[in-house]
Amino acid sequence: MENLVNIFVKSIFVDNMIFAYFLGMCSYLAVSKTVKTSTGLGLAVIFVLGITVPFNYMIHNYLLKEGALTWLSPAFSDVDLSFLSFILFIAVIASMVQLVEMVIEKFSPTLYSNLGIFLPLIAVNCSILGGSLFMQERAYNTLAEATAFGLGSGVGWFLAIIGIAAIREKIRYSNVPAPLRGLGITFIITGLMGIAFMGFMGIEL
Amino acid sequence: MSQDKEPLFSAKNMRLLKEPLDDSNPITVQVLGICSALAITVKLEPSLVMALSVIFVMAVSNVVVSLLRAKIPPRIRIIVQLTVIASLVILVDEFLAAFAYEVSQQLSVFVGLIITNCIIMGRLEAFALGNKPWPAFLDGVGNAAGYGVILVIVGFVRELFGSGTIWGYQVIPETFYSVGYENNGLFILPPMALITVGIIIWVQRYRNRKLIEERQI
Numbered sequence: 044m045e046n047l048v049n050i051f052v053k054s055i056f057v058d059n060m061i062f063a064y065f066l067g068m069c070s071y072l073a074v075s076k077t078v079k080t081s082t083g084l085g086l087a088v089i090f091v092l093g094i095t096v097p098f099n100y101m102i103h104n105y106l107l108k109e110g111a112l113t114w115l116s117p118a119f120s121d122v123d124l125s126f127l128s129f130i131l132f133i134a135v136i137a138s139m140v141q142l143v144e145m146v147i148e149k150f151s152p153t154l155y156s157n158l159g160i161f162l163p164l165i166a167v168n169c170s171i172l173g174g175s176l177f178m179q180e181r182a183y184n185t186l187a188e189a190t191a192f193g194l195g196s197g198v199g200w201f202l203a204i205i206g207i208a209a210i211r212e213k214i215r216y217s218n219v220p221a222p223l224r225g226l227g228i229t230f231i232i233t234g235l236m237g238i239a240f241m242g243f244m245g246i247e248l
Numbered sequence: 249m250s251q252d253k254e255p256l257f258s259a260k261n262m263r264l265l266k267e268p269l270d271d272s273n274p275i276t277v278q279v280l281g282i283c284s285a286l287a288i289t290v291k292l293e294p295s296l297v298m299a300l301s302v303i304f305v306m307a308v309s310n311v312v313v314s315l316l317r318a319k320i321p322p323r324i325r326i327i328v329q330l331t332v333i334a335s336l337v338i339l340v341d342e343f344l345a346a347f348a349y350e351v352s353q354q355l356s357v358f359v360g361l362i363i364t365n366c367i368i369m370g371r372l373e374a375f376a377l378g379n380k381p382w383p384a385f386l387d388g389v390g391n392a393a394g395y396g397v398i399l400v401i402v403g404f405v406r407e408l409f410g411s412g413t414i415w416g417y418q419v420i421p422e423t424f425y426s427v428g429y430e431n432n433g434l435f436i437l438p439p440m441a442l443i444t445v446g447i448i449i450w451v452q453r454y455r456n457r458k459l460i461e462e463r464q465i
Contacts, residue, residue, distance in 0.1 A: 129363055130335070231446035238439045
């Protein structure tokens with residue numbers, strides 16, 4: 044249990060998707076103009092990451108990993124399908140995003156129209172595929188650990204986009220040098236936020 | 249379209265190649281493909297390898313999708329596009345693992361993340377789906393090169409200040425260190441990549457005034 048909490052907290056603060064790995068930057072920069080839309084997108088990312096990472100964990104461990112097919116027949120014990128992981132992972136992600144899109148459209152049409160084009164774009168949000176690839180690379184031991192990692196990364200992304208959206212709402216009233224306006228200053232602020240988040244480095248629970 | 253009789257390197261085609269280098273640069277203007285661009289720019293070598301991989305994937309996927317553009321049903325086009333991109337990325341990944349193992353270790357998951365690089369999806373959607381293979385090829389190469397240029401600049405600056413080397417060779421002389429110069433460790437850490445790109449954007453927009461964003465209140 045402590046292990047799970049540790050993975051969860053670590054993936055929020057220390058291994059934050061935005062500030063430590065720059066994943067999901069494109070939608071982070073494009074959608075973060077207001078807090079309201081950022082919240083919607085952030086929640087959708089938490090949801091998709093929380094589902095696809097454990098799902099891909101199972102695919103990786105029971106289908107793709109070297110020797111993963113032993114449960115079918117001992118003859119398959121040296122089959123290594125891991126080169127297929129990109130295609131399978133992205134297929135899971137694309138179908139999950141499609142599902143989220145349909146659910147949101149059915150139950151909350153307002154949120155659906157607010158998010159617009161950015162909802163399907165979650166499919167190419169690199170933090171989602173990145174979550175699955177990190178899961179594969181770091182070789183988590185149990186499904187629970189992979190789920191904690193997926194949810195934690197989602198929450199970290201959510202936190203980052205809410206933070207920058209709040210700052211950008213305020214900075215609209217400041218006197219930023221003209222060539223730096225908009226994108227430039229957002230980059231620099233994100234960099235400074237990243238430096239602040241590095242203060243969490245080395246935390247062990 | 250009346251592109252049939254056009255010479256291969258007509259002015260219009262050359263514009264496809266040149267514009268993304270400055271006026272519509274994928275990173276600093278279109279805000280695409282930033283995700284994987286920043287994390288691998290600690291050193292010059294992985295930056296260049298990444299830039300070349302993206303140029304290859306983008307050029308080939310643009311041509312393939314452009315050839316298939318009449319056959320792809322619009323409803324499932326995203327999945328078709330992702331499959332084309334993913335197959336090419338697998339090729340690059342296996343190639344790097346076989347011939348440049350150390351670099352592929354440094355790039356780790358970021359080669360795989362070329363699949364979700366929004367420049368590629370974005371250009372496929374915006375250009376390759378509606379144009380002939382040759383312009384699509386030029387557009388792919390141009391945009392990937394615009395991305396690569398930023399990558400190489402950031403990689404150069406970060407390696408120079410962060411490690412005092414360029415391409416692994418020591419360029420800051422020993423005498424500097426003996427009088428008290430030290431490598432700036434901050435440049436090796438992720439946040440400095442963002443700040444470097446922010447400054448590149450600042451310089452670019454200072455020189456190219458038409459890119460300055462409207463103040464919105």
